[in-house]
Amino acid sequence: MANILKAPRGTMDVLPDKIDKWTYIEYTARETANLFGFKEIRFPTFESIDLFRRGVGETTDVVQKEMFTFTHGNSNFALRPEGTASTVRLVLSNGLYNDPMPLKLFYITSCFRGERPQAGRLREFHQFGVELFGTAEPSADAEIILLAKTMFNNLGIKGLRLEINSIGCPNCRKDYQNALREYFTSKQDGLCDTCKSRLGRNPMRILDCKSPECQKIAEAAPKVTDYICDDCRTHFEAVQNQLKNLNVDFIVNTSIVRGLDYYTRTVFEFIDEKRGLTLCGGGRYDGLVSQLGGPELPALGFAMGLERLIMTMDEQGCSYETEQNKTVYFATIGDAASKKAAELALKLRAEGISAEYDLVGRSMKAQMKYANRKGFAFTVAIGDNELNSNTAELKNMQTGETIPVTLDDKIIEAIDNAIVKETMKELEETIEKDKIFNS
Numbered sequence: 001m002a003n004i005l006k007a008p009r010g011t012m013d014v015l016p017d018k019i020d021k022w023t024y025i026e027y028t029a030r031e032t033a034n035l036f037g038f039k040e041i042r043f044p045t046f047e048s049i050d051l052f053r054r055g056v057g058e059t060t061d062v063v064q065k066e067m068f069t070f071t072h073g074n075s076n077f078a079l080r081p082e083g084t085a086s087t088v089r090l091v092l093s094n095g096l097y098n099d100p101m102p103l104k105l106f107y108i109t110s111c112f113r114g115e116r117p118q119a120g121r122l123r124e125f126h127q128f129g130v131e132l133f134g135t136a137e138p139s140a141d142a143e144i145i146l147l148a149k150t151m152f153n154n155l156g157i158k159g160l161r162l163e164i165n166s167i168g169c170p171n172c173r174k175d176y177q178n179a180l181r182e183y184f185t186s187k188q189d190g191l192c193d194t195c196k197s198r199l200g201r202n203p204m205r206i207l208d209c210k211s212p213e214c215q216k217i218a219e220a221a222p223k224v225t226d227y228i229c230d231d232c233r234t235h236f237e238a239v240q241n242q243l244k245n246l247n248v249d250f251i252v253n254t255s256i257v258r259g260l261d262y263y264t265r266t267v268f269e270f271i272d273e274k275r276g277l278t279l280c281g282g283g284r285y286d287g288l289v290s291q292l293g294g295p296e297l298p299a300l301g302f303a304m305g306l307e308r309l310i311m312t313m314d315e316q317g318c319s320y321e322t323e324q325n326k327t328v329y330f331a332t333i334g335d336a337a338s339k340k341a342a343e344l345a346l347k348l349r350a351e352g353i354s355a356e357y358d359l360v361g362r363s364m365k366a367q368m369k370y371a372n373r374k375g376f377a378f379t380v381a382i383g384d385n386e387l388n389s390n391t392a393e394l395k396n397m398q399t400g401e402t403i404p405v406t407l408d409d410k411i412i413e414a415i416d417n418a419i420v421k422e423t424m425k426e427l428e429e430t431i432e433k434d435k436i437f438n439s
């Protein structure tokens with residue numbers, strides 16, 4: 001019998017001690033996207049299977065091998081393997097193509113791909129993705145790349161290599177596909193079965209097959225950059241010039257073709273140099289909107305994997321700047337004290353101050369130990385004496401310092417003042433540290 005207590009292979013639980021990393025990255029993603037004028041969207045976890053077949057491409061690994069599909073009634077669905085097809089569907093079904101252009105959207109969402117799990121490759125993973133609609137200008141390509149770079153800077157991630165390429169448009173693609181077909185036909189015997197089936201329909205997909213044999217053969221395949229038309233070449237040169245103007249370092253890697261069928265012209269990846277792991281991938285998809293039944297609407301975007309961001313940030317010792325938000329813990333003895341604590345906690349929470357009290361029935365000593373372990377900034381112990389005098393001691397858990405407080409509305413002001421004092425102290429210490437560091 002399958003072990004029901006084990007999370008499914010390639011999925012992850014996120015425990016309370018790690019959640020701050022996630023919320024910090026999600027917060028930074030929202031802030032960064034907002035800085036560039038992008039608005040958040042949400043779409044369903046599953047969509048019609050045909051959306052991904054037509055959107056992502058029938059001959060891609062994602063569609064051929066990796067989608068989680070299911071049937072309900074007479075309909076066939078797939079869990080979303082990525083966010084771009086869903087975003088285009090959302091734009092079309094809600095008529096957002098009538099909005100003033102450019103349309104700037106972003107999402108933070110889970111994705112599902114039945115890949116073989118390994119470090120940085122999961123079956124359920126999370127993406128921060130941005131999609132920009134309504135412009136074919138090279139400046140938009142540079143802007144999207146700059147947004148990804150700004151996100152990495154804001155997270156403090158270093159040592160990434162930006163690789164860019166142009167894979168041309170459907171016009172120049174034809175000649176390239178023919179050249180590839182000719183090359184791979186001559187090497188057919190060494191290809192995996194899936195790639196043999198791709199030869200006729202879409203030989204470009206052989207270039208991103210994960211089988212080592214196919215990868216070896218692909219190394220000497222014709223390069224797309226030798227086949228792109230003048231318009232695509234001019235566009236690519238303009239993107240590169242714009243990136244230089246913006247001081248964004250990059251290298252042109254003519255082997256990048258990306259694993260999804262919708263891309264046209266610019267494609268790019270940010271790669272963690274140390275691990276060789278792609279943290280972010282994206283590019284233009286000027287034909288996708290019309291291909292899915294909408295108007296001609298050029299578009300582009302990227303997505304970055306949150307799990308891969310966390311892996312890299314952990315490895316590089318980046319700070320998550322988590323906020324310590326456990327403020328007051330009431331340690332109590334007896335029912336009356338517990339009732340008083342509940343009443344005071346309610347008042348404090350109404351003022352935006354986090355407050356907790358014992359829900360387990362532990363001894364006073366055990367409660368204080370708990371408060372210490374959980375990192376509460378302050379504690380207030382309440383027993384019969386405190387109830388009778390209506391006063392107690394507010395203890396600063398870091399310094400051990402205590403101040404008297406009354407067990408009524410006035411406690412709010414007292415705790416507020418104590419928080420302000422503590423914050424000022426921390427600020428002074430930081431300024432002092434900076435002075436030493438800079439001298």
Ligand code: HAM
Pocket residue numbers: 081082083084113115120121122123124125126127129130131259260278279280281282283284300301302303304305306307308
């Ligand atoms: P993608 O390259 O398939 O592109 O995925 C983007 C990012 O998602 C990858 O660079 C990686 O960080 C993360 N990722 C992908 N697969 C996995 C996995 N199995 N486990 C963990 N992380 C993974 C797209 O999905 C496109 N929709 C990006 C895009 C948006 N292009 C234009 N707009």
